[in-house]
Each structure stands twice: as structure tokens, then as C-alpha cells.
Amino acid sequence: MALSVWIHLADRSCAAVGAALHQALIEVDIAPTDRPDHHEGIGILIFGHFLPTLTDQIRKASLQVTLLVICCSPVSLPPDVMWALLQAGATDLLLWPDGHCYREQVTARLLRWDAVQSIMKSPAVQGILVGESLAWRRMMRDVVEVAAFSRSPVLITGETGTGKDLIAKMVHRLSGHQKPLTVLDCTTLSPELAGSEFFGHERGAFTGAVTTRDGAFAEANDSVLFLDEIGELSLPLQAQLLRVIQEQQFKRIGSNTWYPTQFRLVCATNRNLEEEVARGTFRADLYYRIAGWRCRTPPLRERSSDILPLAHHFLRLLASDDPYPSLDPAVRQYLMTRSYPGNVRDLRQTVARIWHRHTGPGPITIGDIPPDERLYSTPAWPDACFVDAIRHALDLGVPLLRIGQAASDTAFRLTLDQEQNNNQRAAKRLDVSDRAVQQWRKAHDCTTN
Structure with a gap:
């Protein structure tokens, strides 16, 4: 079945580019459509003039499709506008100021995203992908792409109980290795036996070593090594791990023989390793080795719809x-x-x-x-989720006026969605007039009732 891609022109100034792209995609067996044909499809939004309503269009479209945004304006977009488009939900942004159609740029992205979406529907992912929140699904999509289309080491960060181990297992499944995942929990390593857990040992290497034993580096050869809670590693073990990563070889304890090993490294931690590096409790050179790609698993308060x-x-x-x-x-x-x-x-x-x-x-x-x-009283509000959202905005340097406007816009948008775009019911819930709802919808190009 040919890949179907939704194409939307945000304004008439980009009609020529849209027509050229439409024809170019047909020539490579990609079928353009004028509307998203299914949830989680792929879409392209083309604009020539930036208007404030564009971010709302992108935000709505990105809820349905993986969205490529193309700007064909001869006037350069300011960097803050480009970042705003990505923050609104665009997956990527292409600049075509000369008005030409660059088919290869588009098709490379469409084919990759289509492959990622196919993997997202596979049993290896569906067993983990529980929930519909945007934060969770976008994080999972990024993990799928990195796991399946690269060999980069992966660093998974996040609070306790957010599913870091599930992400590690999925990276292993999608990496294409036949051997089992090798897991080492760094919180359980005793100082006396930690070296043996990593390197293995020869018989008689120390008291109690009655047989030769492989360690994690040998077991993970040609597979994936998952180091859970890597932030708990002592500095000497960090140095030894770094050497193995760099040289791709190791020696068992009590042996003079070097053994080769190649593995994909996946690490997880609930610590802020950048702060640990600044304090000197985690090696900077090891951090940059393991953080080839960083993934943050969102806490449940950021995905309450799940x-x-x-x-x-x-x-x-x-x-x-x-x-x-x-x-x-x-x-x-x-x-x-x-x-x-x-x-x-x-x-x-x-x-x-x-x-x-x-x-x-x-x-x-x-x-x-x-x-x-049991809860015998109404939960307090504002709650921790609200406070976290405000703190995040302040950390980004967002002024109070924009924070208030964002809160207002979000309240309108969520209420209209929950009330199936019924102005009267939305106005009643928000304790505003019907006219206020109508004016907001008109200002944000949400005129369909």
C-alpha cells in the first residue's frame, strides 16, 4: 500500500510550492491527501507567511499526525519563531526561501517516519505503549527511532517507577540482537564483588572463586548491556567501565588474557548526572560516553490522562x-x-x-x-502538577503575561474538547459568557461548532 501523506497549505502564497510537492510525491509512489486519513498518520503543513494562529494549527495537527512543517517565505524566520513551531508540535522544520521543491528532503523524512510508525504498531512496542498522552507517545516514538535506526548508547533518566526498565527492554528488542539482554543493577553491587560482576573471574582468583565465571561484559558481547542506576557506581568502577567502552576489551579478574567485547550500552538513573558531574561524584568523560542519546521518562503527573x-x-x-x-x-x-x-x-x-x-x-x-x-476531602488545588508546570515555564524564562495567556488558552481548548465544541456548555464550565468563548474560537481559528 502506498504511503498516504496529508498536505495542508496554511496560506495561498505557498500554492505553487504545494502543487510542486504534490506532484513530486506522486512520482515516488507517495499519495498526497487533503485530510488526515487516520490517527498517527503523517502530514505536511506549508506556509509562506507566519501568523500567530499558525502555532495553534500546528498544535492541533500534531495531535493527529507526525508533522513536517515547510516555510517557503523569502524572509528568514527568527530563531525564536522556529523553536516555537517545534514546541507547538512540529516534528521538523524545512526552510525553502527560494520557492523550490526539494523532494529528497521530504521523502527521506516521510519514509523514516512511516517506518517508525510501523514499528510503533508492532507487538514489541504495543505491550509497552500503554497510554495516549502526548508526552508518553512522543517519548516512545523517539525511543523507537533511536533504538531501531542507530547504535548509539542510550541514557534513560526519570523518577522512580516511571518505566525506565521497560524502555531498556524495548531498546534491546528493537536493536536486532538475538542474545538476551544483560542486566546489572548497580545498587546491588558490593565493593568486594563488583569487579567480578562486570569482568568475571578465573577459578581461584579470590576466596570462594571455585569456578571460572563470565561477567556482564562477556555476557553482553554482541548484545545489549543495561546498567540500572548507573549513578550509584563508585568512581573506580566508573573508570574501569570507561576503559572497556573505549577499548572494547577486558580481562577477567585473575587472568592476563584480553577478551574482545562489543555491546550496546543502555543506562538508567533517577539522579541528575550533570549535577553529579559538577559535584565531582560522576566522571564527565564517562557521562558523555553513555549519553549518546538521552531519554527522560515522564512522571505520571505529567501524563495524568494515562x-x-x-x-x-x-x-x-x-x-x-x-x-x-x-x-x-x-x-x-x-x-x-x-x-x-x-x-x-x-x-x-x-x-x-x-x-x-x-x-x-x-x-x-x-x-x-x-x-x-481513602480520600475524605476534595484534593487541594493548585496541586503539584500545576506548580510544576509554572516552575517549568519560569525556568524557561517565560514572562507572567505569557504564562497567564497559555493557561487561559489551555483551559478554553480542553473544555471545548471535553464538551464536543459546544459553546454553551463550555462557557458554563468556564464561568464566562458565550460571547467570550466565541471570540476565543474566532481568534484561534476554531470557528466550527
Whole structure:
């Protein structure tokens, strides 16, 4: 089946470029369409004049498709505008100021993105890809692309319980290696035996070494080595690891023989290694070796829309092959408003505790929630998620006026989406007039009711 690509012209000044690109794609068996034909397709947005409403168009389109944005304006775009387009949801931005159509630039990206989307639908990924939040899916898409189309070392950062080990397993699956994933948890290494865990040892190398044993470097040869919580490694072990990475060889403890090893290195940590480097507790040269590509797993508070899909997923696993019960509205509200310091792992354990109290047919009810975990008052607002969002904006240097405008725009957009674009219901929820909703929609090119 030919690859189908949605093409949208943001203004008439780019009509000639759009027509040329349309014909160029047909010549290489790529079928242009005038609307997204399915969720998670691929799209191209072409514009000649930048208008403030363009970021809203990109934001909406990027919810449906992987979006390539092409600017055919002869006037150079300021860097802050280019970054704003990427932040709005564009996957890449091409500049064609001469008005020519550069087919190869486009087709290379379209074919790569199509291949990535095919992998995203594979069983190797679907078992991990639970949730529809934009942050999670974009992170997973980036992981898939790096895992399948490069051999770069991967550094996974994130809070406890955010699924760093699942990402490491997926990198191994998509790397194409037949051998099992070699896992070493750096928090469990004792100072006396840490060297043996990495390098292995010869028989008689130390007291208790009754047989020759391979270490992680030998086991991971021609495969993937996953070092969990690498931030816990001592400085001497960091130096030894760096040498093996650089020289691709090692010696067992008690041996004078060098053994070759080649492996893809995947590391995970809940520490900020850049701060550790600044403090001198983590080697800078090792950090830059392992951080060939960095991936941050978002905490659950940044993907709250995934809480209920994850809860249903965990119920399905607990029920095994049996039908699993639904959640009544009060339980759904409880799960959505509860805090999860342990992130997804915390949610999974919460669902399990509720599941084990449930009995009989019918949905899970609030009585199934353990008494010491029940909420007897409305959760505080503003909550931690709101505070984190404001802190992030301040860290980026966003002024107060823009923060307020972004909050207002987001409230309008989310409410209209939840109310199926009904102006009256949205106005009632927002406690504003119908006219205020209409004016916002007109200003943001959202005129369809």
C-alpha cells in the first residue's frame, strides 16, 4: 500500500510550492491527501507567511499526525519563531526561501517516519505503549527511532517507577540482537564483588572463586548491556567501565588474557548526572560516553490522562484470561485525583490492592479502596502538577503575561474538547459568557461548532 501523506497549505502564497510537492510525491509512489486519513498518520503543513494562529494549527495537527512543517517565505524566520513551531508540535522544520521543491528532503523524512510508525504498531512496542498522552507517545516514538535506526548508547533518566526498565527492554528488542539482554543493577553491587560482576573471574582468583565465571561484559558481547542506576557506581568502577567502552576489551579478574567485547550500552538513573558531574561524584568523560542519546521518562503527573488506561491495563493483567471488572465513577475519580509518588509502579500497586478487595460481579466500587487510602476531602488545588508546570515555564524564562495567556488558552481548548465544541456548555464550565468563548474560537481559528 502506498504511503498516504496529508498536505495542508496554511496560506495561498505557498500554492505553487504545494502543487510542486504534490506532484513530486506522486512520482515516488507517495499519495498526497487533503485530510488526515487516520490517527498517527503523517502530514505536511506549508506556509509562506507566519501568523500567530499558525502555532495553534500546528498544535492541533500534531495531535493527529507526525508533522513536517515547510516555510517557503523569502524572509528568514527568527530563531525564536522556529523553536516555537517545534514546541507547538512540529516534528521538523524545512526552510525553502527560494520557492523550490526539494523532494529528497521530504521523502527521506516521510519514509523514516512511516517506518517508525510501523514499528510503533508492532507487538514489541504495543505491550509497552500503554497510554495516549502526548508526552508518553512522543517519548516512545523517539525511543523507537533511536533504538531501531542507530547504535548509539542510550541514557534513560526519570523518577522512580516511571518505566525506565521497560524502555531498556524495548531498546534491546528493537536493536536486532538475538542474545538476551544483560542486566546489572548497580545498587546491588558490593565493593568486594563488583569487579567480578562486570569482568568475571578465573577459578581461584579470590576466596570462594571455585569456578571460572563470565561477567556482564562477556555476557553482553554482541548484545545489549543495561546498567540500572548507573549513578550509584563508585568512581573506580566508573573508570574501569570507561576503559572497556573505549577499548572494547577486558580481562577477567585473575587472568592476563584480553577478551574482545562489543555491546550496546543502555543506562538508567533517577539522579541528575550533570549535577553529579559538577559535584565531582560522576566522571564527565564517562557521562558523555553513555549519553549518546538521552531519554527522560515522564512522571505520571505529567501524563495524568494515562492513569485510567493504565489502571485498566493492570486490571486486565490481574484478571489473566478472565473478564475484568469496570471502575465505577467514584473509583475513577479517586484514581485520577490521588497522588502517585512512586509513579506508574505506585499506580499498579494501588490497583492491585483495590483488585484484591473486590469480590463478586459488577464494577469495582469505592468500598474496595483500602480504608487507610481513602480520600475524605476534595484534593487541594493548585496541586503539584500545576506548580510544576509554572516552575517549568519560569525556568524557561517565560514572562507572567505569557504564562497567564497559555493557561487561559489551555483551559478554553480542553473544555471545548471535553464538551464536543459546544459553546454553551463550555462557557458554563468556564464561568464566562458565550460571547467570550466565541471570540476565543474566532481568534484561534476554531470557528466550527
